[in-house]
């Protein structure tokens with residue numbers, strides 16, 4: 011008998027009383043009723059409390075703010091998506107206050123050292139945010155692969171304020187996650203950090219040292 | 232490389248506990264860390280109806296356990312449909328073999344690891360090293376513990392027993408960094424050292440916090456990003472997990488996650504919540520080509536047989552019970568000598584190692600109840616400790632004996648003493664006679680009563696028994712009141 015069959019048999023032939031599944035009342039998770047403004051405030055406050063940086067911008071000025079943010083950090087290059095509107099907008103802008111753009115256009119296996127050692131910052135889109143925990147929702151794609159938001163020391167994420175959800179539960183219900191999960195889904199709530207050395211916080215232990223969120227407040231025209 | 236807990240005699244608990252209590256450094260390191268964690272947890276739950284949330288957490292875990300075999304099969308089917316390979320292991324040895332076989336097939340020489348308590352339970356690093364495969368921990372705390380050739384002293388913060396200076400010395404000796412109390416510098420050095428290793432690693436091994444049967448999704452909770460690197464950079468990812476980690480649906484994850492991170496470190500959420508459902512798909516540019524899940528039983532299916540002990544399997548490994556445990560805070564994680572220390576260790580390890588080996592653990596508790604009160608999934612830990620105490624001295628008398636090594640603590644003398652106690656206390660006449668004699672002969676009472684009087688003074692018998700006092704009082708008040 012295989013280990014699988016042995017384990018399942020032991021579980022199926024359980025001694026003791028038959029087990030019944032208790033009802034699960036989720037209402038305690040559903041009590042928050044925040045307005046749009048309140049959601050954004052909460053998101054901002056919570057993310058900033060864990061060292062994230064939040065910038066509220068309009069659709070017309072997000073590039074200016076991005077340029078400012080990157081210039082103050084002396085960023086030498088920026089890894090950006092190719093097909094997403096963020097990438098197109100960056101390429102079309104032709105601004106000299108923005109660093110040269112890099113593209114994640116081939117499998118990682120061919121350029122690991124380059125990605126790990128030479129990329130200063132990346133920019134990605136998000137599928138929304140969660141007000142209660144100050145989290146970003148990312149579903150990496152071919153255009154924005156998994157390591158893009160993880161390996162460079164600075165990660166800039168663009169969030170539409172209209173896609174802010176109250177809780178994780180609300181977000182996964184609204185976006186119907188259970189219908190089909192991607193290869194990888196992520197919640198990101200701040201820069202990489204550790205407190206493993208005597209409870210002292212240190213940032214950027216393995217992932218980005220800085221997480222910068224540009225929240226676009228107005229609707230697309 | 233890591234020291235195998237096999238070299239530790241769990242039965243020597245008292246000696247290790249004494250040594251820890253005698254070390255001001257250990258006591259200071261733990262006290263400081265636990266105080267911080269307790270207050271952070273409290274703040275994190277401030278705007279939650281915690282009791283209701285804990286009930287929901289407990290019910291979600293119970294629901295999953297009620298359908299455990301079916302959920303495991305569903306999880307397997309979903310994962311296979313997603314392209315993940317699923318393996319089953321009866322015990323640690325089988326699980327280690329499975330991991331080694333995957334490594335051999337992929338000709339892997341270097342393994343990078345994310346934090347996984349199940350792999351600690353399996354002593355996987357030790358096993359892989361013995362078979363010529365380098366296994367390097369990448370969680371900073373685990374990395375430190377591995378450099379020191381120790382085992383984790385806490386399930387969430389493995390290196391909590393060390394202070395900055397000790398870590399600085401250790402990193403200096405082992406990796407050549409400068410001696411420094413600058414945590415930023417030490418962290419940045421570790422980042423540098425480990426980034427190279429991530430690039431070179433052939434296989435990444437991680438644990439799993441929740442495995443979702445509905446969608447075939449493996450969820451990992453972490454702050455550092457090493458878990459994401461481990462599960463994304465190498466071309467093969469092996470996740471190892473206990474069979475109890477499965478949950479029914481994706482929605483079940485939301486309350487459990489809310490409870491887990493707040494209970495563990497007082498965070499609303501960890502920096503990363505990583506949900507993996509499949510290997511790299513054809514057009515994708517990163518992620519492992521192969522993803523494996525190893526489902527490990529290792530005693531869990533035997534816990535599953537008993538209606539009361541079953542509650543042990545609800546655990547989501549948050550560590551809150553140890554953070555709040557007055558015993559753990561004083562003796563630290565290593566005193567227990569087991570993979571899982573503290574209250575959860577005391578109720579789990581007897582099943583993994585047998586009660587003969589772990590017989591002292593259920594008694595290392597004042598039954599103050601703090602663990603049960605903070606447990607996010609309402610495991611009645613104190614009740615389970617009492618049950619294991621009963622099992623260790625008897626077993627078959629009150630319940631069908633379920634735990635390996637039951638009765639191993641039974642002593643004929645103690646059994647006789649309790650028999651005598653019962654004989655005296657079940658008859659009013661014998662009881663009165665006995666207490667009468669005892670109070671009269673109180674001058675003969677010994678001053679030293681073994682271990683009891685090592686730290687306490689001996690209780691003094693009163694000159695008169697309570698019965699006698701009441702009788703006198705009633706007489707002086709002039710007759711019996713009804």
Ligand code: SF4
Pocket residue numbers: 494545546547548549550551552553574575602605606607608609610
């Ligand atoms: S027993 Fe409860 S408190 Fe302890 S680690 Fe498990 S879930 Fe957390």
